[in-house]
Amino acid sequence: MAEERTSNYIKLCDEWAEKFLQMEKKELMNRLPELKEEDGYLKITHFGVPFGIRLDNGRIDRLDGRAKANATEMLNIYTLLGYVKENAFFMDKWVPFADLRNARPFGPAYKIGVTDVFAATFSGHAKELENAFEKLNGLRLPLGDVGYQIDAFSCEPMQFYFWDCDDEFEAQANILFDYSATDFNHVESAVSTAEMGVRRLAELAGLPLKGKAFGMS
Template sequence: MAKEITSNYEMACLKWKEVFKNMDKEELMKELPELKVEGEYLVIYHFGRKFGVHMENGEIIAMEDELPISVSEKFNIYLLFHYIKPNSKIKGEWVTFERLKNTSQFKPAFVKSVLEPFAKAFAGHMDKLEEACEKIGGKRIKASDMGYELKAFECIPVQFLFWDEDEEFESRASMLFDISCTDFIHEESIVTIASVGVERLIQVAGLNKSENTFDMR
């Protein structure tokens, strides 16, 4: 029996799957060298999780675990494939979310659905944050109380910055992005990418998800 479509997000995801089915896969692999072929699938890693995208029917599967795949994860993969600009390159210039191209209007959603849940989830659990970042292949950076650079995709690195709570201040969080990331994906998708990153860290750390975290499921 076919799965019932229960949200506009799921319907839109089906649309992007159809778009992918008609794409030139060889050209896509030239623009995204991180894509590898395994059997009938194009393989891509999203925050350390291995996904396979069937080259004919566009279906996305998890290749190393049996956890559910969120609509957000599927969206991020499909939209990366669709929006990447020719000859896009990482530039090595780190900026805050609102300094990315055409993102300032999304800042309230970014703070509420990404930074606040990130800070809340790991308050008093800096050790678990470190462990989770290491497990998904993060690189420790000298910034904040606990800073890590993670790969949303190989072409979209993100710096996760966390300051733990103390007697005077609540925990807080920030993120930095390579200024080139909107050359790879639509600017509105940066919120979804960051949210998936936070969800992934919370999941790997074994902590409870904040109710404010953005979720397309």
């Protein structure tokens, strides 16, 4: 089953690579000024990691030399390019996932696969989480035991909040999106973007993910 799922994700990435080749690149760069054309790529940063979409074949490379781009990263980038609306703009209106447009059907899976994983992974590890946010040049926020704003993409900042466990309560976590998130990307991609953020934080903290994460390799 896992092999079949991975194969489907690879096929989907191949389909998106073909779609990218048909996209008007100047229009994309107008809609997403963070895109930079250099060295045969359109370059973009996703949770602090540089990526490039190849102009010759539409495939995505991770450009820091540390690993290959995984399916979650690639699909987050492809869907951003494919779904960003003309004149999309940051609204500075922060909402939980369930309050994004058309998000409610995905709410239960989002809780189990993202915020529950976020809380479980960093339970008892608030300092490691704080250090991970600092490595991403996060903006500290005055809420929660650990609260930071970081960029999924330059056009899509996100706010992460964490309350550590104590003698009475388990660890709790929440992630807020700007209401414009679904103007830049598909609502299902908000799930995988948040999931990628938790994975990146865990990676930087040197901690294994806990809970029912549903990431794509």
